[in-house]
Amino acid sequence: MKKPFVELENISFKYGSNLVLNNVSLKVEEGDFLALxxxxxxxxxxxxxxxxxxxxxxxxxxxxxxxxxxxQHWEWVGYVSQKSNAFNTAFPATVKEVVQSGLTKKxxxxxxxxxxxxxxxxxxxxxxxxxxxxxxxxxxxxxGQQQRVFIAxxxxxxPKLLVLDEPTVGVDIKNVQSFYDMLEELNKKHHLTIIxxxxxIETPSHQISHVAFLNQRILFYGEMEKYNQLPKEQIYxxxxxxxxxx
Numbered sequence: 001m002k003k004p005f006v007e008l009e010n011i012s013f014k015y016g017s018n019l020v021l022n023n024v025s026l027k028v029e030e031g032d033f034l035a036l037x038x039x040x041x042x043x044x045x046x047x048x049x050x051x052x053x054x055x056x057x058x059x060x061x062x063x064x065x066x067x068x069x070x071x072q073h074w075e076w077v078g079y080v081s082q083k084s085n086a087f088n089t090a091f092p093a094t095v096k097e098v099v100q101s102g103l104t105k106k107x108x109x110x111x112x113x114x115x116x117x118x119x120x121x122x123x124x125x126x127x128x129x130x131x132x133x134x135x136x137x138x139x140x141x142x143x144g145q146q147q148r149v150f151i152a153x154x155x156x157x158x159p160k161l162l163v164l165d166e167p168t169v170g171v172d173i174k175n176v177q178s179f180y181d182m183l184e185e186l187n188k189k190h191h192l193t194i195i196x197x198x199x200x201i202e203t204p205s206h207q208i209s210h211v212a213f214l215n216q217r218i219l220f221y222g223e224m225e226k227y228n229q230l231p232k233e234q235i236y237x238x239x240x241x242x243x244x245x246x
Contacts, residue, residue, distance in 0.1 A: 002029040011059035022217040033187045033194045038214040039239045078154030078162045082169045095133045102153035124152040144171040163195045
């Protein structure tokens with residue numbers, strides 16, 4: 001039986017008088033690859049902040065079968081925000097330095113790095129196919145390469161759950177498929193549970209196990225296979241306007 005990693009029950013949240021989330025319930029279990037999709041402004045980023053403990057909401061939230069109010073093992077949760085909002089790429093740091101900085105979450109800000117830090121950096125980069133860029137300056141990389149480095153930075157703390165907010169922002173269209181292939185390998189080969197947040201209607205489907213369609217409330221939650229059987233007209237209606245794949 002798979003273990004529940006994230007459990008949300010009747011989550012509601014307001015910014016002032018503006019209702020952003022309305023009775024949202026879903027579960028992410030060990031080994032899942034969940035795509036949280038929906039239009040811009042649908043509450044996806046707010047829901048992420050609630051899962052990460054950055055916002056308090058009405059309802060019940062559990063992480064790894066423990067109420068979020070008493071949850072302590074935040075090193076089990078890796079988070080990668082949109083690249084453009086997460087890192088100043090002009091900062092004079094190498095790929096190695098960026099990835100190694102992710103260890104502070106596990107060992108503490110003022111504690112010495114472990115003796116195997118070098119190996120951990122290499123292994124994390126190898127997991128995302130970026131080990132050959134170890135000594136390259138982060139600002140010299142493409143958007144897709146930088147995003148892989150940020151994922152490696154999250155992986156170095158050995159999380160059980162990886163949360164990605166719009167990870168393909170800044171990734172060249174022709175490289176999006178290989179990016180999703182890399183995430184699939186992390187999910188299946190490295191046994192990493194993943195929550196992927198996106199507004200893309202045509203998120204590659206064969207890597208994803210489950211879909212939650214959010215637009216203030218959950219309009220669909222289930223296996224990817226069942227989501228793919230939905231009429232396109234239904235999905236367009238949920239988006240609230242006509243959409244097309246690019």
